[in-house]
Amino acid sequence: MNVDYLMPYVPVAVLLGIALFLALLLPILSVSLGPKRPHFRKMQPYESGMTAVGKAQRRYPVKFYRVAVLFILFDIDIILIMPWAVALRDLGLFGLGAVMIFIAIFIIGDLWAWKKGLLEWD
Amino acid sequence: MIPLSWYLIVSACLFCIGLYGVMARRNAVAMLMAVELTLNAVNINLIAFWRYNNPGEPIGVAWAIFVLTVAAAEAAVGLALIISIYRQRDSVVAEELDILKY
Amino acid sequence: MEFQAPAINIAIILPVVIVAGFGLVLMILDMLMEDELRGLGPWISLGGLVLAGLQTIALWLGGSYETFIPVGGHPMVVVDGYAHFFNMLFIITGILAILMSMPYLIKADIDEKAEYYMLLMFSISGMMLMGMANDLLLIFIGLELLSIPLYVMCGIARPREASEESAMKYFLLGAFASGFLVFGLALLYGATGSTALPVVVENFTAGGVIAYTGLAMQLVGLAFKVGAVPFHMWTPDVYEGAPTAVTAFMSVGAKVGGFAAMIRILAEAVPQESAPIWTTAIAIIAAATLILGNVVAISQTNIKRMLAYSSIAHGGYILMAVAALPFSGDAVSASLTYMLTYMFTNLGAFAVIMMVEKSGNRGVLLEDYKGLSKRNLGMALILAYFMFSLIGMPLTGGFIGKFVVFQAAIDANLIWLTIIGVVTAAVSAYYYLRVVFYMFMFDGQGDLEFSPAMMTATTVALVATLAIGFFPGLWLNLARTASLASQLLMAGG
Numbered sequence: 001m002n003v004d005y006l007m008p009y010v011p012v013a014v015l016l017g018i019a020l021f022l023a024l025l026l027p028i029l030s031v032s033l034g035p036k037r038p039h040f041r042k043m044q045p046y047e048s049g050m051t052a053v054g055k056a057q058r059r060y061p062v063k064f065y066r067v068a069v070l071f072i073l074f075d076i077d078i079i080l081i082m083p084w085a086v087a088l089r090d091l092g093l094f095g096l097g098a099v100m101i102f103i104a105i106f107i108i109g110d111l112w113a114w115k116k117g118l119l120e121w122d
Numbered sequence: 123m124i125p126l127s128w129y130l131i132v133s134a135c136l137f138c139i140g141l142y143g144v145m146a147r148r149n150a151v152a153m154l155m156a157v158e159l160t161l162n163a164v165n166i167n168l169i170a171f172w173r174y175n176n177p178g179e180p181i182g183v184a185w186a187i188f189v190l191t192v193a194a195a196e197a198a199v200g201l202a203l204i205i206s207i208y209r210q211r212d213s214v215v216a217e218e219l220d221i222l223k224y
Numbered sequence: 225m226e227f228q229a230p231a232i233n234i235a236i237i238l239p240v241v242i243v244a245g246f247g248l249v250l251m252i253l254d255m256l257m258e259d260e261l262r263g264l265g266p267w268i269s270l271g272g273l274v275l276a277g278l279q280t281i282a283l284w285l286g287g288s289y290e291t292f293i294p295v296g297g298h299p300m301v302v303v304d305g306y307a308h309f310f311n312m313l314f315i316i317t318g319i320l321a322i323l324m325s326m327p328y329l330i331k332a333d334i335d336e337k338a339e340y341y342m343l344l345m346f347s348i349s350g351m352m353l354m355g356m357a358n359d360l361l362l363i364f365i366g367l368e369l370l371s372i373p374l375y376v377m378c379g380i381a382r383p384r385e386a387s388e389e390s391a392m393k394y395f396l397l398g399a400f401a402s403g404f405l406v407f408g409l410a411l412l413y414g415a416t417g418s419t420a421l422p423v424v425v426e427n428f429t430a431g432g433v434i435a436y437t438g439l440a441m442q443l444v445g446l447a448f449k450v451g452a453v454p455f456h457m458w459t460p461d462v463y464e465g466a467p468t469a470v471t472a473f474m475s476v477g478a479k480v481g482g483f484a485a486m487i488r489i490l491a492e493a494v495p496q497e498s499a500p501i502w503t504t505a506i507a508i509i510a511a512a513t514l515i516l517g518n519v520v521a522i523s524q525t526n527i528k529r530m531l532a533y534s535s536i537a538h539g540g541y542i543l544m545a546v547a548a549l550p551f552s553g554d555a556v557s558a559s560l561t562y563m564l565t566y567m568f569t570n571l572g573a574f575a576v577i578m579m580v581e582k583s584g585n586r587g588v589l590l591e592d593y594k595g596l597s598k599r600n601l602g603m604a605l606i607l608a609y610f611m612f613s614l615i616g617m618p619l620t621g622g623f624i625g626k627f628v629v630f631q632a633a634i635d636a637n638l639i640w641l642t643i644i645g646v647v648t649a650a651v652s653a654y655y656y657l658r659v660v661f662y663m664f665m666f667d668g669q670g671d672l673e674f675s676p677a678m679m680t681a682t683t684v685a686l687v688a689t690l691a692i693g694f695f696p697g698l699w700l701n702l703a704r705t706a707s708l709a710s711q712l713l714m715a716g717g
Contacts, residue, residue: 005123065205069198076194079187083180087227094229108251115255130414137407144400153396160403164410171414181419185361189406192368196399199375203395206379207388 066118077106129170136163150207154200161193231293236283236303239276239311240352243318246272247345254338266326269341270319273348277315284308290358298420302358309560309706310355310484313567314477318348320571320681321473327675328469328578332585334381343373343380344473351481355488360409360419363485367405367449370481371398374474378466386585390465397448397458405445411438412493421493428495439494439502446489449482450539453512463532468581468588471528472574475535476567483542483563487556490549491708499550503636507547511644513540518648522655527577528588530655531570534614537652538566544645545629548636557703558632564699565613565621565692572685573610576603579672579682587670593659594668603672604663606686611656613689616649621692628700 045052084091084099091098113119136159143156165186172182234241249272250265257264283289288304321344329337350369357363375398379391409419415431415438416424428435444455451459463471494502517537524530545559552558580596580603581587597604613620616627626649633642692699 062205062209065201069201072194072198076191079190083184083187090227092227094227105248108248112251112255137403140403144396150392150396154399157396157399157403160400160407164403164406167407167410167414171410175414175417181361182413185364185410185413185419188361188365192364192372192402192406195368195372196395196402199372200395200399203375203379203388203392206382207385207392210383210385210388 063121070113070118073109126170126174129166133163133166133170136160136166150200150204154197154204157200158193158197161189161196165189228295230295230297230300231291233289233291236289236291237301237356239280239283239315240349240356242272242276242279243315243345243352244349246275247342247349250338250342250345254342263337265338265341266322269345270322272345273315273318273322277312277319280308280311280315284312298358298418298422300359300362300420301356303356304708305706306488306556306560306708307356309703310480311352313480313563314348314351314355317473317476317480317567317571318344320575320684321469321477323677323681323684324472324571324575324578325469326677327673328467328678331578331581331583331673332381332467332469333583334467336380340377340380343377347373347377347473347477351477351484354481355484357485357488358421358492360413360421360424360493363489364402364406364409367481367485368402370478371402371449374398374470374478377470378462378474380470381467384585386465387467390462393458394462394466401445401448401455403445404448405442408438408441408443408445411435411441414438421489424493425495428493429497436498436501440505442489443486443502443505446482446486447509450479450486450542451536452509452539452543453516453536454509456513456516456536459536460529460532463535464526464529468528468574468578471532472571472578475531475574476570479535479539479542480563480567483539483546483559487546487549487559488708490546491556496550503547503550506543507638507641510540510543510547511641513537513543514644514648518652518655521652524655525590526588527590527593527659530590530659531573531577534652534656535570537648538562538570538614540648541626541629541645542566544633544638544641547641548632548638551636552632554628554635554704554707555632556707557700558628560703560706561628561700562625564703565625565689568685568688568692569610569613569620569622572682572689573607573614575678575682575685576607576610579603579674579678580670582670590659590662592668592670593662594666596663596668598667599670600672606682608660608663609686610689611660613693615653615656619693621689624692624696624699 080102081099084095088095140156140159140163143159144153147153147156168182168186168189172180172186176182246269250268253264253268283303284305288302288308290299290302292300294300322341325340325344329340334340347370350366350371350373353362353366353369357366375391375395378394379388381387411434412424412431413419415435416427418424418427431438448455448458463475466474490502490506514537517533517535517540521530521533521537524533542559542562545555545562548555548558577588580592593607596607609620613622616622616625626645630642630645633645
């Protein structure tokens with residue numbers, strides 16, 4: 001089998017190997033060589049801090065999801081504008097017009113979301 | 123260069139993982155993630171085909187961007203539906219959505 | 225590299241632009257207007273659809289056009305008779321759906337009225353794009369534009385749990401199906417090196433296995449959308465849980481949209497020599513769809529669920545015409561005629577069902593139709609006529625649709641499929657006639673809620689079904705002029 005095209009990846013493989021080796025070695029060393037004296041206080045979630053209250057998994061308020069959804073939309077907005085920005089000079093007025101139409105539609109959507117109270121935190 | 127077929131195999135594997143996820147997972151969020159996985163498999167396909175077959179025409183890349191956009195729209199709608207249903211019943215397990223059945 | 229702008233003629237795609245633009249206008253007005261003025265929403269959307277319809281007719285009289293032509297490439301949008309026909313179909317579906325939604329949303333206590341009409345308009349623009357797309361990429365975008373608003377519309381009756389649940393199911397399976405579809409389309413692109421349908425058909429054979437895999441996967445995706453067996457699981461649940469106005473819109477719009485793209489791809493993007501392979505697959509799917517849809521519908525007690533199975537079965541009849549596509553010059557016009565009659569009949573039946581329905585998704589069981597003839601003879605007769613049309617009795621629109629589809633299938637030598645079609649049509653008479661039987665043979669109580677908008681929608685659907693039933697020639701000619709160019713060649717030679 002011809003493996004010539006894999007040659008450039010040899011350094012990556014070496015790096016990966018070293019990283020894996022170290023990542024395995026260090027925890028093993030620390031577990032096997034380190035002293036172990038378990039104690040109730042040491043097993044607490046916050047050692048020498050406050051006593052933990054309630055469960056670790058809490059329900060997040062829904063507004064975080066709202067922001068997450070808005071983030072996705074803006075993210076995608078940028079992805080769609082990016083190719084135009086790269087070829088800005090070549091595309092000329094045609095590209096500018098197309099992107100302006102796109103942004104106008106997007107802004108209508110944003111304003112609508114704003115008006116509906118999607119951006120309010122409280 | 124790595125042959126095209128390797129990319130297609132990766133993409134097919136990814137698609138099958140997504141397929142498995144939609145059919146086997148019971149949590150609606152996990153199913154949504156699996157659907158996104160299938161769309162990402164499509165993207166790998168599109169970019170690989172574009173690079174190997176006709177890098178002169180950017181249609182493959184443009185299509186990948188549209189797939190991303192659609193994936194985002196689906197994620198937004200899907201998350202909204204999931205949150206809405208979770209507030210009603212405190213559950214997003216697909217099997218518990220059983221008001222409507224035969 | 226010198227960039228040259230593609231040739232774009234906005235006037236040609238103006239119907240889509242108007243529909244989507246009025247959706248945006250509704251959004252702006254919703255932001256600016258006071259609460260009292262929000263009632264204007266449906267009227268504005270109706271105005272938009274009428275404008276788009278007028279433009280479509282004007283274009284139709286002018287012939288067929290191409291637009292979005294990249295330099296040295298093939299047009300992305302082809303607005304031929306086929307596209308005009310589908311545009312008109314979707315616009316009429318939209319108008320009737322809006323007329324039915326106005327009173328229904330009030331009855332069902334749905335608050336998000338402005339959103340509802342916006343989503344409806346965006347969904348219609350997606351459907352129209354499906355009919356005129358001449359490019360794999362555009363078919364994908366059209367399908368998503370059709371589907372994503374529909375997911376939300378199914379859940380618009382929140383916090384009613386059935387509605388939310390149907391939205392969730394439709395979303396998960398619909399998104400899954402679009403994954404299939406776009407994976408298949410991507411493989412087609414990879415195998416043939418282009419997204420333009422004319423190039424795809426040239427290079428299809430050279431694409432070999434990858435091209436066939438792509439074709440199969442995108443067919444699976446579209447079969448999900450049109451609810452063909454074995455990809456129909458979502459249909460009954462979603463149709464039952466969604467608000468009835470949405471069910472009516474979706475049972476026609478989404479299905480016809482899926483078929484618009486499916487027929488265009490199979491007729492224009494797949495070469496004649498591969499026909500035996502895919503027609504066999506489609507014929508088997510059609511047979512399974514016909515049998516399952518019609519047989520399972522018998523045991524339903526909820527009329528929305530019954531009509532869901534019946535709509536699966538009607539998809540099967542359209543698939544019969546699709547299977548005849550490469551062998552019969554009339555297959556496309558037959559499927560167009562079938563979709564035309566199915567649209568009017570199904571929307572009309574749903575309009576009557578919405579009048580019988582009570583708030584809170586009650587009054588949708590077959591029991592609730594007992595004695596309808598004594599409560600309101602006119603409505604009972606109208607619903608009975610729609611039921612006869614769904615069976616395909618003579619002198620109804622449904623008969624003409626079934627007749628031309630069977631004829632196309634016989635033309636294509638699919639005798640066994642035709643026999644299955646006739647037998648299942650006879651089986652379907654049982655459950656449709658049961659509704660008629662309940663209405664005329666029993667006693668029952670409960671009032672119907674009339675409203676001018678609903679009456680208008682019912683009248684339009686009834687008159688259209690009658691007109692197709694009594695004067696079929698006119699409509700058959702219309703469908704024939706709307707046939708695809710490749711089909712016209714076959715019919716002529």
